[in-house]
Amino acid sequence: MSARNKELVNLGFAAIVASAAFASVSIVSTGLVTARWLGYIGVIFGLYLVAHVVARFTVPYADPTLLPLVGLLTAIGLTVIYRLGPADARRQAVWVAVGIGVLAGTLIWLRFDYRVLERYKYLFGISAVALLLLPSVPGLGHRVNGVKLWIKIGPMQFQPGELAKIFLIVFLAGYLRDKREALAQGRLKDLGPLLVIWGAAMLVLVQTSDLGSALLNFGIFLAMVYVATGRALYVGIGLALFLAGSAALYNSLGRVQQRVTVWLHPWTDHRVYCSISGKLDYRQNCDSYQLVKSLYSIANGGYGGTGLGKGTFTTVDGTQLIPYLNTDFVYSAIAQELGLIGAAGMLLVVMVIVARGMRIALIAQDGFSKLLAAGLTFGLALQTFIIVGGVLRVVPLTGITLPFVSYGGSSIVANFVMLGLLLLVSNRAAATAVHT
């Protein structure tokens, strides 16, 4: 069976799983067995079929599992978002459509050779930093939940950090391919760019006070440096510098400080100063309210979960118990309703995508492709780790999205660009393997 036919079959399986999930949410919420949910699933998988057809023409040899697995993740996300609020689900569906359009555009644009991107690597690098700093520009930046991550142009809100991450990976893939030999030899002057990037990461951290994306971008950077040079020492130095920088900034970054405190001691037995209300209160009722409520939500799921549509997210009178439930905390909603089985299942889907992505990096022929695929894939894994790990209190909680699952346009679109690039690298690697 050809790669694309396998993809079609896999998409069919994904559609069946997603249909079952969506049907159960729809039945629980309306109390009626109707076929209205078919419309949703029809539209979503119609879109994926379009993506599939475009892939047939542009990347015929590409990995057949990526598109169906991503389809499954977006379907899980949409189902949960629909369950939490149908209006958001409609908007999210539109964003998935836009994302698939962007995916198709990427595939068509770069169908002959994506390696042209390498030529513009510095442009990508500069754009990445510019995009990261954009929310700090007065008048453009928009503060949401205390973090400057958004820009606002008229009615449109956009989170440029998501796109910056991909630009950064493209830049690093190109730059490190050029310089890897010099870097591997460890000449001191070649460490310059490393320090520049470290400085930029710190600058972004100070500007946006967003530890999450700083950690994500710097982590991707270190992983790619390691892949390029094979020198663990650089990773060590980089990590030490990042930690030192964060520690030095720790005292001036009240927000980061608060997040770390919440992470270490979410519950207090006595009342402590609460900066939100200005009074004394238990920390679980104040700073760590979100984290603690989210942990309760996860714990309430147990092995099998409460069942889709049957979880508890509101009080008896309908007040929302967990803020940012469909973005930062979407995982705690999934873990409550689908339980350990469902949440671990979703993480396994991510793991398969990561494994396939790394395989693409392994079989790719040239350094740029290897670095690009490895960087994109590691980025996906690290981003999942930072947000889900934050929700699970493995690391301090920082608000970034869960790729393909969380509600949010910028994130969906950027992740589809990432998928497009992975498919392109995969196609080229498999095609060379077939033709030689």
Next chain:
Amino acid sequence: MNRQITRVAGLALALLVVLIVATTYWQTWARPALAERQDNAIQRVAQFEIKRGLILSPSRVLARNKERRVGGRTFYFRRYPQGRLAAHVVGYSTAARSRTGLERSLNPTLTGSARSLSSLVNQSLDKLNGKPIIGDTVVTTLDVNGQRVALDALGSNCGAVVALDPRTGRVRVMVSSPSYNPNDVETNFGRVEKIKADCKPASPLLNRATQGLYPPGSTFKVVTASAALGSGKYTPDSGFVDPGYCTVYGKRVNNFDTERPFGSLSLATALQFSVNSVFCNIGLALGAKRLVKQAKAFGFYERPPLETPDIERLPSGLYRNGRLFDPKRDRDVDAGRMAFGQERLLVTPEQMAMVAGTIGNDGILMRPYVVEKIVTPNGKTRSRTRPTKIRRAVSPATAQDVGAMMIRAVQAGTGTAAQIPGLEIGGKTGTAETGVDGNNTTWFIAFAGEPGQKPKLAIAVVLQNQSLTGGATAAPIARQVMQALLTPTANP
């Protein structure tokens, strides 16, 4: 580069495995502890979709459910038909203020989550079928009429009454005054906060029967007498001379009534009339460690057993700086004062009922229980509480002798106000002075039964802020409750 990519791939997958492990931790290992947390709003709401099991007394409904549909979901709210009568033992289960009492400690039973694997399967099937989970019913041992009599007798006093069957440990009455209406807790908490009584703060939510710590006063003489007879150095006929006071560390410790010293008297007479100097000298002779040892045999220094939450029960014993204090050396404690219930002794009414019960039960301390049985939603008995012996606290002979002295105290001593015609009652009064007039803590502990038979009831009554003695204040209340429980026809 492939070696590095493999390693980075390994790291990436390891990070995701960590997430699965962490999810497993929160959803299995940490789950019960999180569910128990009082600020767990999600559990609190989720549990209202469970049709909680009923809480019953042998003849009445103490807690039932009231269905309310909100936005397509059915919630089961609690109603307490007996209002204030069983508030402290039953407690409440609310969304706004979480849970107390049996509603808290038996939550897993009442919500059906404490079941075996097979019923867990059935429950999962019910869940798939959209049926609500129905919890198990809890049948308590409380006598609602006795509860009413006790609360009415306590009136506006702050205090508590505990009555149990000394042969089994079955608790028949446990009230704390002032009581509150648990139906007000969810929607009308202001009304609970406004409750007033003859003490400040009135603390209506406090279960004084198990959480209230009071100086035992002369009721502790029952423990001292047990230690004295148990030591073999004394008999009920041992003679003493009462000068009206006793000398501890060169200082005088006076009797309750110093004007009329008893002169020569026996140990039995000393208990009958509650003569402090005699017990003071016994305490000095035995030493504090021996008294503590005897007290521990009666259950002091451990939480008195009961099915209510642990935090709602406090251990009795010597307290220092708010902490239980176990003396290592005799000279750490003033044994003379301790022997008649002063020093830093603090006890709960439940503990003192256990002391009286042990004397009435030939020296065997039974484990108190308030849950008779657990019944499944379809009426099958899941488990039934079997009376359990905790330990022998005193020898049968000592129990006989101390019991006889207590009977004399009621027949012609300090406890005559507790007499009930046709019943044999042995009791001990207690008046713990605080130095401020009208501020005494008064006690009466007793066992009661038909003459010539084993006592059927043990009781402890405590009252705060009294100006009279235990014999005048607490004994009449004990009499009313005993009468209600032992001669039900006399008090319908």
